[in-house]
Amino acid sequence: MSLPIVTSAPGKVIIFGEHSAVFKEPVIAASVSSLRSYLLVTATDDENVIELDFPDIKLDNKWKRQDIAVLKECAVSAASSSHNELSQELGVALEPLLANLNDPLHYHAAYCFLYLYTCLCGAKTGLKFTVKSTLPIGAGLGSSASISVCLALAMGILGGHISDSGDKLSNSDLSFVNTWSFIGEKCINGTPSGIDNAVATYGNAVSFQRQDDNTIKFERILDFPQIPLILTNTKIPRSTKTLVGNVVKLAEREPLITKPILSAMGHIATRGAEILSSLSDENYPVLLELVRLNHGLLVSLGVSHPGLEVIRSLSDTMKIGSTKLTGAGGGGCALTLIDKNASDSEIDEFKSQLQKDHGYVSLSTGLGGMGCSYVSSEKLKGHVASLATVFARDTTVEEIDSVLLPNGGPLSWVH
Numbered sequence: 001m002s003l004p005i006v007t008s009a010p011g012k013v014i015i016f017g018e019h020s021a022v023f024k025e026p027v028i029a030a031s032v033s034s035l036r037s038y039l040l041v042t043a044t045d046d047e048n049v050i051e052l053d054f055p056d057i058k059l060d061n062k063w064k065r066q067d068i069a070v071l072k073e074c075a076v077s078a079a080s081s082s083h084n085e086l087s088q089e090l091g092v093a094l095e096p097l098l099a100n101l102n103d104p105l106h107y108h109a110a111y112c113f114l115y116l117y118t119c120l121c122g123a124k125t126g127l128k129f130t131v132k133s134t135l136p137i138g139a140g141l142g143s144s145a146s147i148s149v150c151l152a153l154a155m156g157i158l159g160g161h162i163s164d165s166g167d168k169l170s171n172s173d174l175s176f177v178n179t180w181s182f183i184g185e186k187c188i189n190g191t192p193s194g195i196d197n198a199v200a201t202y203g204n205a206v207s208f209q210r211q212d213d214n215t216i217k218f219e220r221i222l223d224f225p226q227i228p229l230i231l232t233n234t235k236i237p238r239s240t241k242t243l244v245g246n247v248v249k250l251a252e253r254e255p256l257i258t259k260p261i262l263s264a265m266g267h268i269a270t271r272g273a274e275i276l277s278s279l280s281d282e283n284y285p286v287l288l289e290l291v292r293l294n295h296g297l298l299v300s301l302g303v304s305h306p307g308l309e310v311i312r313s314l315s316d317t318m319k320i321g322s323t324k325l326t327g328a329g330g331g332g333c334a335l336t337l338i339d340k341n342a343s344d345s346e347i348d349e350f351k352s353q354l355q356k357d358h359g360y361v362s363l364s365t366g367l368g369g370m371g372c373s374y375v376s377s378e379k380l381k382g383h384v385a386s387l388a389t390v391f392a393r394d395t396t397v398e399e400i401d402s403v404l405l406p407n408g409g410p411l412s413w414v415h
């Protein structure tokens with residue numbers, strides 16, 4: 001395996017079914033292929049360390065060969081056991097290596113990295129992993145899954161589980177990345193449903209339902225319609241792990257009340273998938289209604305935020321469309337599905353009021369597009385200097401996109 005290597009994975013928007021997905025209800029989501037995370041793997045100067053450089057969250061950490069070597073046995077056993085649960089033994093063994101990381105953002109990112117690294121690459125050292133993302137972090141657009149997918153793909157190649165000599169990722173490569181990025185999501189979020197890593201792995205749109213035996217009913221939707229929507233980032237910070245944990249506790253405390261709410265959310269996702277597969281001017285209003293219903297139920301579970309209600313209330317008042325939170329809620333992003341009667345100037349006024357009065361940012365983006373992808377060292381020749389520049393600290397989104405964005409930049413991505 002030669003270095004450097006670059007991997008990438010997109011963010012996602014959940015259209016219907018966040019939170020209820022964790023309770024094995026159906027969910028439907030699409031990738032946002034223009035908002036992505038990127039991982040660069042290079043050789044370290046000191047071949048006795050592995051280095052993690054996550055400039056977006058200001059984390060740079062190194063571990064020595066002997067620290068990694070002691071994990072070998074429990075990592076081998078974790079790698080060969082069930083991929084639905086994290087290994088407690090490996091978790092305990094990793095604790096001393098994470099002891100200096102007090103910020104939960106740092107802790108969970110490094111835990112995800114070390115867990116995947118020891119399982120997939122063993123005790124190898126001499127590698128540096130640098131991650132840069134154009135996705136807002138902790139905003140409901142799946143940044144955690146997109147970094148897990150980048151790591152799983154790169155480590156799959158480095159560990160010899162995935163070949164980097166083909167011109168396409170095979171179904172078994174994608175299944176490998178999906179399985180291991182789910183483990184990475186577990187390290188960050190505790191009890192994820194698996195929808196975020198599935199969308200970041202496969203791209204396009206995915207409808208998904210975890211079954212009681214933990215197998216997944218899964219459909220890739222290649223011809224997902226372009227629905228007119230506005231994503232608004234409140235920039236209110238929150239953690240998916242905490243929000244999902246709160247809903248799980250509520251469901252344990254009040255099962256008779258929460259179960260019908262969660263199952264109604266599942267019916268919304270099923271109905272939404274049906275409408276999206278035959279979208280027309282006639283059934284479009286039903287989609288708007290489903291968005292309203294889904295948001296109302298999420299509010300009842302306690303995962304909205306006054307800052308998100310501002311967006312919902314303004315879109316209702318101005319008759320722009322129907323608004324729901326997307327992702328874990330508690331802050332982060334809302335999506336507004338635009339009413340076909342709303343004019344361009346009304347939509348502009350809606351966005352600028354949210355910007356002026358609350359400092360919110362509207363993200364205009366299409367849905368769907370490429371899932372995980374990589375550029376092999378062979379194809380990176382001639383680009384080493386520009387890579388060093390974009391993976392440095394404080395680069396702008398525009399600078400990153402100009403070099404790394406698939407379908408537009410200079411690199412030839414395998415996907």
Ligand SMILES: Nc1ncnc2c1ncn2[C@@H]1O[C@H](COP(=O)(O)OP(=O)(O)O)[C@@H](O)[C@H]1O
Pocket residue numbers: 037054055056057104105106108109110131132133136137138139140141142143144145147188189238239240241327328
């Ligand atoms: N670019 C990044 N660099 C380092 N860590 C990241 C990055 N993006 C996401 N993470 C990790 O994922 C966590 C955020 O995930 P989460 O709370 O699920 O929010 P979301 O997935 O909606 O962005 C962060 O706390 C961090 O651990």
Ligand SMILES: C[C@@](O)(CCOP(=O)(O)O)CC(=O)O
Pocket residue numbers: 014017018019020021022139140141142143144191192193194195196240244326327328329
């Ligand atoms: C709340 C949930 O449905 C989505 C979380 O997405 P995000 O981390 O907020 O982007 C959890 C999950 O499905 O794993």
Ligand SMILES: [Mg+2]
Pocket residue numbers: 142143144145189196240
């Ligand atoms: Mg997440």
